[in-house]
Amino acid sequence: MTVGIVGYGAYIPRYRLTTEEITHAWSHDHAKMVASLAIHEKAVAGQDEDTVTIAVQAAENALVRAQLLPDKLGALYIGSESHPYAVKPSATIVGTALGLTRDYLAADMEFACKGGTAAVQAAYGLVASDVVRYALAIGADVAQATPGDILEYSAAAGGAACILGNQKNEFLAVIEKTLSISSDTPDFWRRSLQQYPEHLGRFTAEPAYFAHIYEATEKILSENSLQAKDFDVVVFHQPNGKFPVTAAKKLGFSLQQLQPGLLCPLVGNSYSATALLGLTAVLDQAEAGQKILLISYGSGSGSDAFIITTTKLLKKRQQLTATTADYIERKEYVSYLRYRQMYARREGSKQ
Amino acid sequence: MMSPIEHWRLTQNRYQLEGVQCESCAKVYYPQKFLCACGSQKFSSKKLVGRGKILSFTEVFGSSRAFKNMVPYCLALIELEEGPTILTQMTDATLQELSVGQPVRSVFRRYCADGQDGLIYYGLKFVPDFNR
């Protein structure tokens, strides 16, 4: 059966840490950092927020747009790199918080920054085969990075949720096609008992991010006889504000196609949520009949590609709840110290 | 002293703001009631929507073991739309941003965690509702 997005929602915490605050803390060169990363500030989670609470908010927004009661959901998948428990599923805490009853499939997923789109694909299969009628897929993270490391400038918090269904009259957007590229690439990882991830610096670019993004994009375009110019919008995963621009140029996409879904310069990289937040930002403003290409990337590595077309129904649901832009605009700046304090408090460590 | 089992027992109250409604006189209580003021002992469960207004508020600077590392935080007495009054924490707002009579709505947040290896206690806090 054809699968569509029947509801979608975003959530970005209100706290912002500027690049300037971080360079000041570590005596880095501010101008150089902005030039190399194209990130001005990132969203960070409050001391009482985590992946689960962020996921709940994004999912509530998705349910509103879907005009669906939670007990209709037949499956719930959540992808993250920062599940609060290593063992105890975020999915069922989220499900209970949303008001699902007990009869649903659920599991947590992890695939670095493409945990969210991996959740979408898991939901996709169940809905396409009508094993379930509605499935909720969430990407959410409270991303961490070693203090003082370059990753600290981009590691951010956010969540995005999509509800997939197979009743055409309910589609806000159709998922026309999806495919993935998967490999074993050691660009970025975190061992289970470690607090912060490791990464291989410049190796995370060409052999990792770019190789997989290019391969997934070229494959989905060629298999569907499409070209870059056939799309109204393209959303790439955004580990910083520069990589997606480079990818767009290389693949023949214009900056106008990229702009609507490029959020990293203002909210950073919320890992499993990033690509999906780009999608929610696009869906918030899209007209009917627009074609969207979504290419996520997760270290380790892999890339999920989606061709999505919007419907007329989308326009009726966009404003039913807070939009991605609403969350981006709602902000309160925090100091570097406060950011570290909120992290310590969330992790339960002594400050 | 938080107990995982106690928390599990109270999940519907704490995550879903589930209270009860008297089957005789329709009065709504949160979180539970054994004997209604009207004399009835029959209640059905009722999920409250999580919208209300502030009756009073404060900011706490010292607390129990579970919360001492989270200070300062704000508490508020909220009168919910359906009638009951609850005590809750306010979040995403400083003391100066709160006022008596202010409309508020619920959000799902972490209350505390039992150290680094214990259970995480989630629940509903409230934030100013700018849409009302």
Add this chain to the structure above:
Amino acid sequence: MNIAVIGASCTPYGEWWDKSLRDLLAQAQLAALDDAGLAAKDIQEIFVANMCAGQLSGQVNLGAMAADILGIHIPSTRIEGACASGALAIRAGIAALESGRAEVVMVSGVEKMTDVDHALATESLMSATDYETEGFVGATFPGLFALVTRAYMHQFGITREQLALVSVKNHKHGALNPRAHFRKEISVTDVLKSSMVADPLTLLDCSPVSDGAACIILSTPAFAKEIGKHGVNIIASTQASDTLALSHRKEFTQFYATQQAAQQAFMIASIKPSDVDLVEVHDAFSMAEIIALEDLGFFERGTAAFATAEGKTVLNGQLTVNSSGGLKAKGHPVGASGIGQIVELVQQLRGQCGVRQVNNAKIGLAHSMGGLGATVAVHILAKEA
């Protein structure tokens, strides 16, 4: 009602790291026996009040401890009603006398709170509230009273400075009391500048965590006459309760249980508020004294703070409130407090208070509160004519 108070004593309240729960209880019990001129074997039943020993000292079964101290085997029972435990123990003692099963009863109270860190003491006091809904959200006792304070200030328009005058007065009295935890006078500025505990209540708006014990010996009037220790009687003893959770109240700026208990007490004693010469109220917080004075019927709603500001409640003013220094300056070892209030009234009615003597003291009232007015007990004492 006529219950004779034939012995009364309390330990100094304070931070006594060199004294255990047992040391304090023994000190008060033996001193009360001494005051009554009795021996341990003369006591027929004991009621001992305590709130936190289970959690803070790992010790319950305090009835056994109290009897053990005296080396006797009589009935001995622990009574708990949060911060009103002491007053409730007195009520239990009175019931034992009124039933005729005992002629001489010892009522003691003890609390040991300063051995543990502040977070644990805070937590222990939080168990007086509705733990599942209030404790879970981090509602500390000062936090709850701060909610009441803000609601009261919003409703009646009193200022922070006016509220501070309660603590200023109580410290003035405490400075005259050799048994008080705090014996230094403070100013309004001191109160406002002290660290914020729960907005708008500062450190000096809040009663302290203290160690201490108090003990009174009650008997039938006949027994008191027999041993020549008559002179002060309890003429009313009442109690009322209200919802455990503050959020379940209809009102937040008055406590129904206090109003109930007070009205009944005045009726039983056949007196009016204006007949009372001195009051010991449960000033867990400055605002608690204000609300208590109104609930007890001494001042109209919304006016007690103005009355305090005008000096009406100072020693030998229109109505002496907390000549002992109150919970604020005298201290608040929870289980002992309600009994310590009676000790103060007894000593005032006997004329034993020296520089803090209330002139012509004939009738005194004690008000004790557990939780936020969830459990309230009122006692009225009179000097025998």
